[in-house]
Amino acid sequence: MTPDALRSLEIPGLARFESGPGGLTRLAVTTPLAEAHVCLHGGHVTHFQPRGQSPVLFLSARSFFENGRPIRGGVPVCFPWFGPRAGQPDAPAHGFARLLPWEVESLSIDGEHIVLAVLRLAANDETRAHWPHDFVLRHHIVIGQRLTMMLEVENTSREPFTYEAALHTYLAVADARAATITGLENAPYRDKTDGLQTKVQPAEPLRFTGETDRMFENTRATCTLHDSAGARRITVEKSGSATTVVWNPWIEKSAAMKDFADDEWPRMACIETANAGTDAITLAPGAKHAMRAVLSVGK
Numbered sequence: 001m002t003p004d005a006l007r008s009l010e011i012p013g014l015a016r017f018e019s020g021p022g023g024l025t026r027l028a029v030t031t032p033l034a035e036a037h038v039c040l041h042g043g044h045v046t047h048f049q050p051r052g053q054s055p056v057l058f059l060s061a062r063s064f065f066e067n068g069r070p071i072r073g074g075v076p077v078c079f080p081w082f083g084p085r086a087g088q089p090d091a092p093a094h095g096f097a098r099l100l101p102w103e104v105e106s107l108s109i110d111g112e113h114i115v116l117a118v119l120r121l122a123a124n125d126e127t128r129a130h131w132p133h134d135f136v137l138r139h140h141i142v143i144g145q146r147l148t149m150m151l152e153v154e155n156t157s158r159e160p161f162t163y164e165a166a167l168h169t170y171l172a173v174a175d176a177r178a179a180t181i182t183g184l185e186n187a188p189y190r191d192k193t194d195g196l197q198t199k200v201q202p203a204e205p206l207r208f209t210g211e212t213d214r215m216f217e218n219t220r221a222t223c224t225l226h227d228s229a230g231a232r233r234i235t236v237e238k239s240g241s242a243t244t245v246v247w248n249p250w251i252e253k254s255a256a257m258k259d260f261a262d263d264e265w266p267r268m269a270c271i272e273t274a275n276a277g278t279d280a281i282t283l284a285p286g287a288k289h290a291m292r293a294v295l296s297v298g299k
């Protein structure tokens with residue numbers, strides 16, 4: 001989109017487009033309710049901070065901000081596959097949606113100072129080279145005291161397609177070693193740190209005691225991250241999502257990631273809202289599917 005087209009969408013004093021890290025264009029929202037940044041690269045929410053709170057999303061100090069590379073932190077949009085692509089080790093992890101520039105379809109504010117930005121990614125020659133289907137993604141981002149993200153997938157092909165998707169949310173915590181996650185008690189999961197073996201979360205909160213990478217399929221529960229060291233809770237409610245992924249890279253994996261500082265892992269925890277694995281979605285021609293995550297902060 002041209003700078004003039006973006007400027008015409010701005011809401012004076014509340015929502016504007018600016019050059020962010022790496023010169024990537026981002027929407028900067030500052031209202032009485034919250035601050036937020038949304039990078040057009042990847043349709044990527046990189047910052048959300050309700051008034052009176054510290055930032056809710058973790059963003060690595062080492063993140064790349066380059067076309068073609070994922071941003072480390074915030075809420076990466078994973079589509080049309082999750083994780084490594086089956087049978088194609090050279091394919092970009094988590095799909096191509098987070099690597100491409102998105103358009104701004106609309107930007108508005110309501111009477112309660114809640115901002116709605118709708119970002120759009122449609123199939124093009126680059127995406128078709130990876131994945132031979134026509135689609136439109138719309139990312140509805142609602143910025144108020146809470147952050148609501150709704151990822152809508154539309155099949156504009158003439159044939160059905162099956163996809164995986166995730167809002168790969170990196171939450172900011174004061175110390176992951178002292179944090180717990182409730183909402184997943186007794187739920188089965190596939191343990192990515194142990195050959196994707198199926199295990200069951202005990203009837204107790206999930207704690208981080210090492211690299212943690214758990215894919216809870218067929219779960220629609222609200223999860224709450226209890227950040228005891230930060231004296232706050234972050235709740236992730238969801239709809240239209242059957243998979244929840246919980247991830248912390250811990251020490252060794254952090255050291256192996258160029259876009260992640262070695263000492264950052266205690267300050268983040270991913271609670272990802274997804275449809276992946278056996279929860280992959282098949283869309284008929286012309287059909288749409290919406291997946292929503294709502295982040296809220298409490299004491």
Ligand code: TA6
Binds near residue numbers: 083168272
């Ligand atoms: O969601 C967990 C996960 O699949 C981990 O296995 C780890 O790979 C993480 O995503 C980050 O993936 P990325 O491709 O962004 O480095």
